[in-house]
Amino acid sequence: MFGQTEGTKEDADMSDSRIRILTVDDHPVVRQGIAGLLGVQPDMVLVGEASNGREAIQQFRLQHPHITLMDLQMPDMNGIDALIAIRNEFPNAKVIVLTTYAGDVQILRALKAGAQAYLLKNTLHKELLETIRVVHAGMKNLSPEASYEIAEHATDDALTPAEILVLRLIAAGNANKQIADQLSITEETVKSRVKCILSKLGANDRTHAAMIGLKRGIIEL
Amino acid sequence: MSSEQAFIRILVVDDHPIIRQGISVLVGTQADMSLVGEASNGREAIQQFREHRPDITLMDLQMPEMNGLDAMATIRGEFPDAKIIVLTTYTGDVQILRALKSGAYGYLLKNTFHKELVDTIRAVHAGKKTLSPEASYQVAEHSADEALTPAEVSVLQLIAAGNANKQIASQLSITEETVKSRIKNILSKLGAHDRTHAAMIGIKRGIIKI
Numbered sequence: 001m002f003g004q005t006e007g008t009k010e011d012a013d014m015s016d017s018r019i020r021i022l023t024v025d026d027h028p029v030v031r032q033g034i035a036g037l038l039g040v041q042p043d044m045v046l047v048g049e050a051s052n053g054r055e056a057i058q059q060f061r062l063q064h065p066h067i068t069l070m071d072l073q074m075p076d077m078n079g080i081d082a083l084i085a086i087r088n089e090f091p092n093a094k095v096i097v098l099t100t101y102a103g104d105v106q107i108l109r110a111l112k113a114g115a116q117a118y119l120l121k122n123t124l125h126k127e128l129l130e131t132i133r134v135v136h137a138g139m140k141n142l143s144p145e146a147s148y149e150i151a152e153h154a155t156d157d158a159l160t161p162a163e164i165l166v167l168r169l170i171a172a173g174n175a176n177k178q179i180a181d182q183l184s185i186t187e188e189t190v191k192s193r194v195k196c197i198l199s200k201l202g203a204n205d206r207t208h209a210a211m212i213g214l215k216r217g218i219i220e221l
Numbered sequence: 222m223s224s225e226q227a228f229i230r231i232l233v234v235d236d237h238p239i240i241r242q243g244i245s246v247l248v249g250t251q252a253d254m255s256l257v258g259e260a261s262n263g264r265e266a267i268q269q270f271r272e273h274r275p276d277i278t279l280m281d282l283q284m285p286e287m288n289g290l291d292a293m294a295t296i297r298g299e300f301p302d303a304k305i306i307v308l309t310t311y312t313g314d315v316q317i318l319r320a321l322k323s324g325a326y327g328y329l330l331k332n333t334f335h336k337e338l339v340d341t342i343r344a345v346h347a348g349k350k351t352l353s354p355e356a357s358y359q360v361a362e363h364s365a366d367e368a369l370t371p372a373e374v375s376v377l378q379l380i381a382a383g384n385a386n387k388q389i390a391s392q393l394s395i396t397e398e399t400v401k402s403r404i405k406n407i408l409s410k411l412g413a414h415d416r417t418h419a420a421m422i423g424i425k426r427g428i429i430k431i
Contacts, residue, residue, distance in 0.1 A: 027331040029308075029338070033243030098239075100310065121237040128239070173418025207417040208383020214424070215431050221424065 009170070016118045019136050022065035024056040024082065025098070026074040034069060035126055044132065046190045053077025053085070060093065066130055072099045072110070080113050087114040089187050098128075103217025104149040105158075107142075117141040144194050149216075159218060166193045169221050171210040228255040229346045232275035234266040234292065236284040240331070242280060247335055254342065262297075263287025270296050270303065277342050278305045282320065286351070294429050298323040304345050308333075313427020314359040315368075317352075326350040359426075367410050369428060376403045378429045381420040 021044055023034045031049050038044045048059040052074045054112045060068065068086070072079035079097060086093050096117040107118050112158045116135045119128060120143045131141045142150070159167065176194070180187045194206060203209035213219040231254055233244045241259050248256045258269040260282045270278065278296070281290035289307065296303050306327035309319045317328055326345045329338060330353045341351050352360070369377065379389045386404070390397045404416060413419035424428040 027240075028334050029240055029331055030237075031243070031325065032246050032335070033241070035247035036242050037239065100237075121239055125236050125242070134300035162365055171421055172358035173414030173421070175415065204383035205385065207380055207420050210417050210421060211381050211383070211424075211431055214421075221421065 003148045016045070018043055019061065019067055019132060020045055020047045020065045021132065022046075022050065022056070022059055022068045024050045024059075024068060024074070024079065025071040026051045030071070030193050037128070039072050041129060041159075044129075051167055053079060055083030056082040057085050060090065064090075064148070066094060066136055068093065068095045069098045069132075070095050072097060072101070072106070072117070080109060080131075083110065083115060084114045096131060096135055096141075098123075101217060102143070102149050103215060104153045106217025107146050107150055109217070118189045119143045120145055120147045153216070158199055159197060163193050163200070164218060166190060167197055167209060170194070170197075170206045171213065171219055225255060229253055229341065229342060230255055230257045230276045231271070232256075232258040232260065232266070232269055232273060232278045234260040234263070234269075234278060234284070234289065235281040236261045237281075240281070247338065251339055254339070263289060263292030266292040267295050267299075270300065274300070276304065276346055278303065279308045280305050280325075280344075282307060282309045282311065282316070290319060293320070293323045293325060306341060306345055306351075308338075311427060312355050312359045313352075313425060314363040316427025317356050317360055319427070328356045329353050330355055363426065369407060369410055373403050373407050373410070374428060376400060377407055377419060377423050380404070380416045381423060381429055381431065 023031050023046065025031050028202060035046050038046045047065050048063040050056040050059045054066065054077045056070065070079045071082060079099070083095050086095065093114070094116050095114065096119060097115045098119050098121060100121050104121055110118055117131050117140055119131055119141070123143055134141055165183060166179055169182060174182065176187050176190045180190045183190070197203070197209050198205070201209050201212045203212050210219070214221065231248055233241050233256065235241050245256050248254045257273045257275050260266040260269045263286045266278070268281065280289045280293060293305050296305065304326045305324065306329060307325045308329050308331060310331050312330065318327055326351065327341050331375060333353060344351055344419055376389055379392060383390065386397050386400045390400045407413070407419050408415070411419050411422045413422055420429070424431060
């Protein structure tokens, strides 16, 4: 399918106490890198690869990996949606998010969706392997940057879903009147939500709020 | 040994160890290629280049300490024949143009398949310049647009940081009228509804960073 993977479920049943791993990432170079890394680990075996969320679900059903390494930003279906779908069907699924971004809101979204760990792609091989082993043993882990981000905003008030909707429309360049029309609310309500948003995010103005929203993973481009 | 001469000698620069591993494995499968060095930021890239004089450098753009563009400019300043292929996640057209202007021979996205990546390495080694399809599309899409002037980019950067016109005026030592007039141009050139929209477009296209 996606290059050399070994260790079908049958092989695993026969021998094998190795940690069975599924890689999900839309960058072939990343999948190759992980394959290379896992290939020399005596206690691990790569059992499948996927390049988007949809394929991830299929591969999971097929291979029943112990650990899934999941990228977040992927075409077709992203990592969070795939994570949710997989854990719905397989509540014991252990998923490690391996991504480029460390917005605190995005991190929390992943953890709440059931991820056991959140690692950045600048993670060293040693840290990645360690995380795979500790998650397999039942623990959780976070890249230091992820921990810092969460700590930084831990006592902040989160935006409500209604506020996030407004922020998204602000980012797309809508004036209050247009936002009011789109959400079928009054302009006063919009103004009041914008005020809350600015306050919660510590933003100087709506543009700043949109930027902070992007940075922290509250909204996307 | 004369057989060594047949190898395309490659330096990989990326702050993600897993990407460097992936390139290493990939290059290992190619009989005509050899990985001679790795670097995790621009500064190391320059050191490694000086030490190994690779035929081809695969360069990430977003890296800590020193980014890919700055490293590329320095390397090409010292070694004008350096052939550098940018390998990145982003397709902001302005960023692409900046990379090409800085002397990149190729611009590839990280979602590129192995075959395209090795083909590109060989093509660039043979002297050809290449671009990922998505990158070409972005450049074409905005090629007829008027670029923002440096002055306009400064204003846009300050807008994105949440500065009101008054603050922008005082930071750039210009009048508020000048600021307003620049913003008008910015909105027009970017096809933006308002300053927030302009900031978002600026980020998307790689004109400014957060």
